[in-house]
Amino acid sequence: MKTTINANIRVIFVAAALALLLSDAAVAVNPNNVVEIFKEVSGSLKSGDTSKLTTHFVSSVDLRILATEKTCTAQQAAAAVKEFFSQHKPVNFTMLHVGSKANKHYGIGMLSTNGGRFRVTIFLLITEPHRYNIQQLCIDYED
Numbered sequence: 535m536k537t538t539i540n541a542n543i544r545v546i547f548v549a550a551a552l553a554l555l556l557s558d559a560a561v562a563v564n565p566n567n568v569v570e571i572f573k574e575v576s577g578s579l580k581s582g583d584t585s586k587l588t589t590h591f592v593s594s595v596d597l598r599i600l601a602t603e604k605t606c607t608a609q610q611a612a613a614a615v616k617e618f619f620s621q622h623k624p625v626n627f628t629m630l631h632v633g634s635k636a637n638k639h640y641g642i643g644m645l646s647t648n649g650g651r652f653r654v655t656i657f658l659l660i661t662e663p664h665r666y667n668i669q670q671l672c673i674d675y676e677d
Contacts, residue, residue, distance in 0.1 A: 568639045568658065571666050572632055575656060579645055580627035582619040587668075588612035592659055596670040611671070618673060622647035627654070639666065644676065651676040 571590060578587035591608035598604075599618050606614070629643040639658040644651060653676050659669035 568632070568634070568666055571658060572629060572641045572656075575641070575668070576627055576629045576643065579643065579654060580624060582624040584612060584616045584619060588615065590666075590668045591671075592661060592667045592669050595668065596657075598670075598672040598674070600673065600675065615671070622649040622652070645673070 575587055575590065578584065588608065588611065591611055593608055594605055595608055595611040596603075596605050597611045597614060599614055602614075624645060624647050626646040627643055629641055631642045633640055637660060639660075641654075641656045641658075643654045643656075645654050653672075653674050655670075655672040655674075656668055657670035658666040661667050
């Protein structure tokens with residue numbers, strides 16, 4: 535009887551510990567914030583407003599615009615995106631897919647410009663609980 539009680543207490547303790555761990559994980563990754571970031575980023579890409587887009591850059595951004603790929607500061611990335619938009623005026627942007635894998639969130643969208651269509655891929659980094667920033671931005675020609 536005593537063994538059964540100890541086993542039940544152990545099961546309850548493990549269940550409580552798992553519940554605490556899962557609730558902390560749920561707090562650290564709030565999908566509503568991710569959705570809000572992607573909404574704002576989508577609006578920025580649609581309008582060509584780089585100021586809102588670049589406020590979400592981490593300090594060191596992995597950037598690929600067409601054939602140029604580099605890791606640069608947030609300021610350099612902002613200048614490169616602004617230059618891209620000066621040559622390719624946005625007409626529309628549609629977010630096609632938003633997903634996550636192993637605490638990394640990403641979005642894939644289609645950017646229509648006066649110079650053609652481009653596939654845009656955005657990877658978010660969780661920089662602190664409830665804060666998501668753009669770690670990687672890729673703009674490639676649509677095949």
